[in-house]
Amino acid sequence: MVTLDFGTLTVPVGIVRLLDLILTCISFSLVASVGHSTNSFWTWCMFTWCFCFCVTFLILLLEFMHLNEMLPISWDDFTTAFAMLAALMVLAASIIYPIFFTCATCGRQIGATVTSCLAFILYSVEVGLTRAKPGEISGFLSTVPGLLKVLEAYVACIIFMCLEYSAYWVHPGLQWCVAVYSICFIFALLVIIFTICRLLSVFPAPFDKVLICCNVLAVLMYITAVVIWPLYNFQNNKTRPPNCSNLPKCAWDNLVVIAFMTCFNLIAYVVDTFYSFRLVFFVSRT
Structure with missing residues (x-):
């Protein structure tokens, strides 16, 4: 039987994820409203925001319905690794998009850049909230060496x-x-x-x-x-x-x-x- 846990949405990590969800949604919505581009950098930025939005929504949904406990994976490692990966991807998008697609009169593009930067900050906060402290029993990817492994792979x-x-x-x-x-x-x-x-x-x-x-x-x-x-x-x-x-x-x-x-x-x-x-x-x- 599926049980709904509203507490997962009111804890600090849950609130940060909800804000991540909103900001990434605003980012790709603003960019999509401007029009489609065949530029590979545009495609990468749109993929980043859509990917982070979808996975964040999936994490929130699974935790809200307590379905994450049924998965044969280390959930803490997965969520921490994703938060680190999302922070790196959104940071790259926040740098690449304004360089190639913004101008002084591009209001929606500037707005997308601002929300993307805010999403990067919040994903970084999520990493800090989920990271294991020294000596704490947790999954490997929740430790500093584990987060560095995600960084090394992304670079x-x-x-x-x-x-x-x-x-x-x-x-x-x-x-x-x-x-x-x-x-x-x-x-x-x-x-x-x-x-x-x-x-x-x-x-x-x-x-x-x-x-x-x-x-x-x-x-x-x-x-x-x-x-x-x-x-x-x-x-x-x-x-x-x-x-x-x-x-x-x-x-x-x-x-x-x-x-x-x-x-x-x-x-x-x-x-x-x-x-x-x-x-x-x-x-x-x-």
């Missing part, structure tokens, strides 16, 4: 979106960088999937020790990518080509984004390794 997705085959197929060094991005992304994705599906027990070794080893390896691999990627791509191509200003999508800009995101992910893996060491060797012992 890798941005790198993949900017990659073009012609940019790396000539040099083995650049192919190594792509291998680094791919290997680390696959591991982060497996950790997220295994955690949400409660499959961590199938690891043949202690999960926390495996995680530390993989994080250290990822740091070393990303250090090589941080050096190799700009070395090969910008050695004779240090300035932005003049024709880039007239193109909707410039290959040189993509190379810069990849270089920046590589450095960003290296920092994320370093912080991830630090927190993993702290959780395993300090918090768990106390």
Whole structure:
């Protein structure tokens, strides 16, 4: 028998999710009212707002009807991971959309940007409300290392979106960088999937020790990518080509984004390794 729990809508997390629902709905409604565009950036922003709206509505509905307890997944891990992913996606949309589609007289576009920024703030608040505190018994994705895994996977997705085959197929060094991005992304994705599906027990070794080893390896691999990627791509191509200003999508800009995101992910893996060491060797012992 399905029971309705209005209390899930009045707790702080429930209120934040309701506001997320309203703001993402306003964002994609305002943008849709302006008209359709075939630009890939427009499509990405619309997908972001619609995706976050639908999943947030699904989470609220399942918790309101207590159906989440019947799902064979770690619900806390799922909701925390989604809040982190939604915050990152909405942040990207809040930056991309105004750059390409707003102007001084574009009232609805500016309104969509404002509501998108507010949605990002609220999703970040939701992450803070659902995140496990140090020493607290909770799902892995509710901890700082778990949230960093979502961040690392998302940044890798941005790198993949900017990659073009012609940019790396000539040099083995650049192919190594792509291998680094791919290997680390696959591991982060497996950790997220295994955690949400409660499959961590199938690891043949202690999960926390495996995680530390993989994080250290990822740091070393990303250090090589941080050096190799700009070395090969910008050695004779240090300035932005003049024709880039007239193109909707410039290959040189993509190379810069990849270089920046590589450095960003290296920092994320370093912080991830630090927190993993702290959780395993300090918090768990106390």
